[in-house]
Amino acid sequence: MTKYLIVITMLLVTGCTSVATANRPNDYYRPSSSDTDSEPLFGSTGGSLADSDIERILNYRLKLPKQNRIAILRLSSQSYWRNYSNDFTQLNESISQNFIGQLRESSRVYDASFLPSMLVPEQRTVPYLREAAARYQADLLLAYRSNCRTFEKYKFIDPNETKAYCSVEVVLLDVRSGIVPFTVVSSNEFSARKELGDKNFSETIKKAEMAAVAKSLNDSAYQLNLFLANTGTL
Template sequence: MKIIYVVIACILLQACATVGSVDRPGSYHKEISTTSNSELVEGVIFGDDDKKINELLNYQVKLPEKNRIAILKLSTDNYWRFYSNDFTQLNDSLVESLITRLRATSRVYDASFLPAMLVSEKRTVPVLREAAARFQADLLLAYRSSCQSYQKYRFIDPNENKSYCSVEAVLLDISSGIIVKSVVSTENFTAIKSSSDTTFSETIKKAELEAVAKALGNVANEIVTFMDNVPRI
């Protein structure tokens, strides 16, 4: 009787951490409204830039009942997308999972990637706001991912690697230019080379994709929770 081995990269998730920004309490804006403008700027002469900053700090975030979220990936990680069909499927499932989770809330009627032709190389907030507005998006979810390895473990076993992947994300309100939510999620993992992997680098890349997918899922959950509780216009 033959023993059939499941040929997959072994990924043992060890720890994860997700930290999101805390929403301003409702009492914050009540306190501001009971304070006169003269008290807010007492002893200070504001220029145009200072007035703008003051407006941004005192802005109360409210969103429509239904929203479209445009998604933009800022990092250019090389995940060997065209190396094999496995990598293509992992990339596609990562994108599909992110969009599905964001659309899970009743406050989001659409979540789609911002068309590349709308995004210039100059990715400042004003430029991104205009691009998202042309897409008629109410919000822009911009994120970047990065992965690092703990090199000392390679000395113990050349076919085993301990690494971590992080996803940093911000949710930008297009109408106001306010960043209404920020999230950082990190996933640690151990990758062990399997007999089906041509090289150990292939093993690591598969593991990284899995870790990034989990981190993005954590980000999506934070965004959905925010959307479910943000005040309506």
């Protein structure tokens, strides 16, 4: 399984760039700010928030347990390539395992696993997703989606070569409070050339895209681990 990722990674030509949330400085909070308020930050009515509620949300100081369970939810749709061949199935599984393994390297994470599909609500709004994660006893919900675009210009230069841009957007939800304390967008630009083993050029493109997504996911997990390391403890 590992050999496939090694081969595909060789197709990448540029490094990964990321823009991630920074931890709030300690002097941001006012002395009167309370992190033990039992009143919920977000009401259940779904109406507009009052100014006082917004003030409480902005002054909320995030603290997490020493160790946390992260429930993972992929928001982008699964393409048919997942079941295209055994190689692609192994690639998808390898990408997921490497991403989870990177998250579990954090001393603040005792478990990282996908939110069971049976619990994923049809309405993927924050309140419903928060409830689903709570049922799974997850402290944090990590939702992500990937997006890739191919530059058509390069097909005219060489029909067997492509250049594309892939990005992964990650959002972290604190299940207890409903706060979104962390986001990261990680991007890769890559090029690929059709190999003899590829049945068609679409397969070449998809393999390169998967490699770019895998790299972006791992970088996002690294950025999240840095954030968790600097987050207060309950």
